[in-house]
Amino acid sequence: MKIQIKNGHVIDPKNNIDSQLDVFIAAGKIVALGKAPEGFIASQTIDASNLIVCPGLVDLSARLREPGDEYKATLISELQAAVAGGVTSLACPPDTDPVLDEPGLVEMLKHRAKQLNLAHVYPLGALTRQLQGKVLSEMGELREAGCVGFSQANIAITDTQVLWRAMEYAATFGFTLFLHAEEPFLAKDGVAHDGEVASRLGLKGIPSAAEALALASILRIAKETGARIHISRLSTAEGVDMIREAKKHGVNITCDVSANHLHLTEHDIGFFDANCHLKPPLRTQRDKDALSAGLKDGTIDAICSDHTPVDDDAKLAPFAEAEVGATGLELLLALTLKWANQEKTSLAKAIALISQSSAKILGIAAGDLSVNANADICIFDANEYWKIVPSALKSQGKNTPFNGLEIAGKVKTTLINGQVVYQSE
Amino acid sequence: MNNPQLDADGRLRHLLSIEGLPKRILNQILDTAESFVGVAEREVKKVPLLRGKTVCNLFFENSTRTRTTFEIAAKRLSADVISLNVNTSSQSKGETILDTVDNLIAMHADMFVVRHSQSGAAHFIAKHVPDHIHVINAGDGRHSHPTQGLLDMFTIRKYKPDLHNLRVAIVGDVLHSRVARSEIHALTTLGVPEVRVIAPKTLLPTQVEKLGVHVFHDMKAGLKDVDVVMMLRLQNERMNGAMLPSAQEYFKTYGLTQDKLNLAKPDAIVLHPGPMNRGVEIDSSVADGSQSVILPQVTYGIAVRMAVMAMLAGGQNSGSQVGSQA
Numbered sequence: 001m002k003i004q005i006k007n008g009h010v011i012d013p014k015n016n017i018d019s020q021l022d023v024f025i026a027a028g029k030i031v032a033l034g035k036a037p038e039g040f041i042a043s044q045t046i047d048a049s050n051l052i053v054c055p056g057l058v059d060l061s062a063r064l065r066e067p068g069d070e071y072k073a074t075l076i077s078e079l080q081a082a083v084a085g086g087v088t089s090l091a092c093p094p095d096t097d098p099v100l101d102e103p104g105l106v107e108m109l110k111h112r113a114k115q116l117n118l119a120h121v122y123p124l125g126a127l128t129r130q131l132q133g134k135v136l137s138e139m140g141e142l143r144e145a146g147c148v149g150f151s152q153a154n155i156a157i158t159d160t161q162v163l164w165r166a167m168e169y170a171a172t173f174g175f176t177l178f179l180h181a182e183e184p185f186l187a188k189d190g191v192a193h194d195g196e197v198a199s200r201l202g203l204k205g206i207p208s209a210a211e212a213l214a215l216a217s218i219l220r221i222a223k224e225t226g227a228r229i230h231i232s233r234l235s236t237a238e239g240v241d242m243i244r245e246a247k248k249h250g251v252n253i254t255c256d257v258s259a260n261h262l263h264l265t266e267h268d269i270g271f272f273d274a275n276c277h278l279k280p281p282l283r284t285q286r287d288k289d290a291l292s293a294g295l296k297d298g299t300i301d302a303i304c305s306d307h308t309p310v311d312d313d314a315k316l317a318p319f320a321e322a323e324v325g326a327t328g329l330e331l332l333l334a335l336t337l338k339w340a341n342q343e344k345t346s347l348a349k350a351i352a353l354i355s356q357s358s359a360k361i362l363g364i365a366a367g368d369l370s371v372n373a374n375a376d377i378c379i380f381d382a383n384e385y386w387k388i389v390p391s392a393l394k395s396q397g398k399n400t401p402f403n404g405l406e407i408a409g410k411v412k413t414t415l416i417n418g419q420v421v422y423q424s425e
Numbered sequence: 426m427n428n429p430q431l432d433a434d435g436r437l438r439h440l441l442s443i444e445g446l447p448k449r450i451l452n453q454i455l456d457t458a459e460s461f462v463g464v465a466e467r468e469v470k471k472v473p474l475l476r477g478k479t480v481c482n483l484f485f486e487n488s489t490r491t492r493t494t495f496e497i498a499a500k501r502l503s504a505d506v507i508s509l510n511v512n513t514s515s516q517s518k519g520e521t522i523l524d525t526v527d528n529l530i531a532m533h534a535d536m537f538v539v540r541h542s543q544s545g546a547a548h549f550i551a552k553h554v555p556d557h558i559h560v561i562n563a564g565d566g567r568h569s570h571p572t573q574g575l576l577d578m579f580t581i582r583k584y585k586p587d588l589h590n591l592r593v594a595i596v597g598d599v600l601h602s603r604v605a606r607s608e609i610h611a612l613t614t615l616g617v618p619e620v621r622v623i624a625p626k627t628l629l630p631t632q633v634e635k636l637g638v639h640v641f642h643d644m645k646a647g648l649k650d651v652d653v654v655m656m657l658r659l660q661n662e663r664m665n666g667a668m669l670p671s672a673q674e675y676f677k678t679y680g681l682t683q684d685k686l687n688l689a690k691p692d693a694i695v696l697h698p699g700p701m702n703r704g705v706e707i708d709s710s711v712a713d714g715s716q717s718v719i720l721p722q723v724t725y726g727i728a729v730r731m732a733v734m735a736m737l738a739g740g741q742n743s744g745s746q747v748g749s750q751a
Contacts, residue, residue: 199630200444202544202567202603207631271429272545316523316553318543318565 001043002026003418004036008048008379012055013352014368023053025375028418032371046420048379051412054351056088056119056376058358058367060178060256061232062307062329064121065396066112067105068097073309073396075109078329079118081395083422085330086378086411087305088119089359089366091178094126095153101126101137103145110146118421120376122362124151124178127166133157136166139175148362149230151178154279154324158184160217167227176228176363179218181239182280186210191320193281197266203319206281208236215239219246222253230361231255233306235280237290244299254361255299257291258306259335260326264288264401274315274322275401278306292343295353302358303339305332309397327390327397334409335402337382347382375418384410429551439551439560440733442569443610451614455579457732458725464501465727474739475504481534482508483525484563485541490699491563491573494723495538498730504738507534526550530558536738537561544568544603559737561730567601572733573698574607576726578615580718581653583725584694588612594621594647594689595638596679597657597706598628604698605657606636613637623647624679627668644679648688656681656697659706672705682708686716694718 005023010033012018017033024032024040031037062082065073082090092109094100100109106123113121125147129135139150150170157163170177187206192198194205215231219242222229234240234255243255260278265285269276276282294300308325315322332354340350359367366376388405390398414422428445432438437450464470480499482492492508499506511525526537536559539547544566551560564570585591593612599605599622612620613636622633623641634640641647648654664672681695695707695717703709712719 194631196632196635199632200606200636202565202569202606205631272548274549313521316521318522318541318546318549320543320545320566 001418002040003044003046003375003415004042005046005048005053005377005379008051008053010053010369011348011351012369013348014356015370017369018348023369023377025415025418028375030369030371030373030375033369046379046413050381051379052347052382053377053379055355055367055369056378056414056416057086057333057354058362058364059087059090059307059329059332059354060302060304060358060361061258062087062090062092062305063309063325064092065309066096066109072311072314075112076116077394077396078307078309079113079116079121081327081329081393082119083414083416084394084411086333086380086414087329088376088378088414088416089122089364090119091122091124091148091362093124093151093153095131095155099126099131100124100147101129101131101142103138103141106142106145106147117416117419119416120366122146122148122364124149126150127152127177128157128162131155133159133162136169139170140173143173143175148364149176149178151232152180154180156180156182156184156214160221163217164221164225167221167225171225171227174228176230176361178230178232180232181211181214181218181234182206183210183213186213190281191277192269193266193283195266195284197269201269201272208238208283208287211236211280212238212242215242219251219253223251226252229253233258233261233280233304234291234294234300235261235283235287237287240290240294240299244294247299254301256302256304256358257295257300259303259328259332259339260306260401261288261291262303262339263335268401269319272319273401274317274319275326275399275403277319277322277324278326279324292339296343296345302361303332303336303353304358305329307395309395310399312398315399325397326400327393327395329395330393331388331400331402333378333380333411334407337409338407341408375415377415378411379413380409380411382409384408386410429548437736440571440737441547441551441560441562443571443574443607443614444569446614448614448616451575451578451611454575454729454732454736455582457736458579458728461728461731462725464731465724471501471503473503474735475499475502478504478535478738479533480504480506480536480538480734481529482506482538483511483529484509485511485522485539485546486564488540488564491540494726495563495730498727498734501727502731502734504734522546522550523553526554530554535559536734538563540564542566561733561737564603566603568603568606570603570607572726572730573604574611575733576722576729577608577655577696577698578611579725579729580696580722581694583721584718585652589616589618591617591653592619592621592651593617593653593655594623594651595655595657596623596644596647596681598659598663599624599633599657600628600630601660601663602657608655609636609638621647621651625669644685645688648685651689652693654681654686654689654693654695656695656707658698658700659702664705676705680704680706680708681711683710683714686711696722699723
């Protein structure tokens, strides 16, 4: 199968390409950009006039809910959502049921995902058995089974001795740890940022200090052990400052922010909107501004969707009892573009934050349009507005704080390994 | 963002929290309540405003006093009253709040009086009921207890009619108190110029000053020259732990004694939402003393709850009908 993507505006941040070029694909790989290779006869031509052609997006955090929580979402529903959102590779956290702490489970997940022939799935293995923060998982075996890194999902390791050993062990083999920075005692039972809104609504708060304290431990131990750390979903201004300092001092660390936190604050909770019950909690305008500045100056390396599909019933409860999470895969591109537009950041930089940069963090071959790279490609209209209508989303999770928003950036075609896997109606 | 408590014409549709209600509505409720105070003193303590309506007290959290006053209020308005204690065990068996509510709507309940341990529960129910159903919040978590806030205002207004010249202190566990939040919003909305909160830092919410109050940690300084002292109940489970070392120490520093009360204006009044912990947040001699208006609060509570129910179910001019139908 040979494909020619014609007349599109190609943006490939890794190779500094930002111009109108044709893309030529053969046998699932990109074979040329610009000029057709000798004797290339396309069996399929995709007209990308007035559209952006960029690397398929790479999401650092997307829950697929398999195994165990199929009533919330299934592999097929969420991977269809991924490609509808232009996401061609994604990392999934290990907090499934059972948790991803067994090589067999990881192999099974990889195998099932591969059969679907949709987005590539890169599991993050459980850092400790059952995510209990006590016994290290078999990281080596899990790595062989296909894990690209290790994570505790939203569950903190309370025992700093275990955290230290986990980092040492991971550092021995060069594994990356994906950690969510939240001190569990301060965050206990908290459901919203500990500030004005939580005080007014009578919701139990999670102070910003919970992130700062956890980060302080992680950064200190990372410095000691040399472990390679990625902080998932930073949420506070202080956190951004701490990462900036750490990077200045050569700590081997990267971090991301969720697209939700670039656009929302505690005030969006309004009258107890359970769609805004997220982890970490939505914080203040000042925090949101600092996250944005951190992205611009490179302190924050990437944007993730934090895709967490929740079944409708689980959200039908008073705020604190409503399950945490929002759907995100299909919104990642548009929310990133909206941020870039507000912050007067170039399209190329915005795309890098959800492709090249995240691929580099995961250590996977993705996120660029180099010759010989897998032809994982997203083609979108940067100017077409669409309305976020939950029922129209492919994801089984229909809950989003952005319900009803009109937003620019519509995915038209998604290719994986040189095959069209999504085409907008 | 639509205010879920008001309908398109700005009339009261649900009573969920004091916050978000304009002064006009608060005054209307208080004025309506005035006309109901007399009902209890008649030989036939009933008016027919809610005849044929079914009021359902839906208590997901235990309460005797509040439930009883709502029952009496509904019965004096001639409503049929059902009271349900939905204990948490039947909830954990799988029936959701909405299942329970839907079942009662199917039995033709017209009005729900809801108490729940989670903040936002009343808003949640109000969001999911059909247009003709009214919801009254009888306390949701730490968030709001609007009828308590209103009856406190009613009581204050009885003794100190000029609200624009008052200094009010709220003392105790503001952090966990839905009563405090309702009182603060009611006082500031009605134009009370100085509202103080007095508590140790462990019992104050973050950025409480953003609610428009002055913060005091020293009770003696906080009580100086106030006209009204509003005490809060200290829950038993908070008395020993990381919030407070002991009930004894709390009483010593924040318990209301006559000595401390003497720092307030000589004619200051003392309120408490009940049930009281004598010897913890309030000394018996103050609770039963001449400045205490704690029992009148309970009496007025019924009139205020009647006013709210009448306004929700029977239109907005309920007060004027009381006399003619007596």
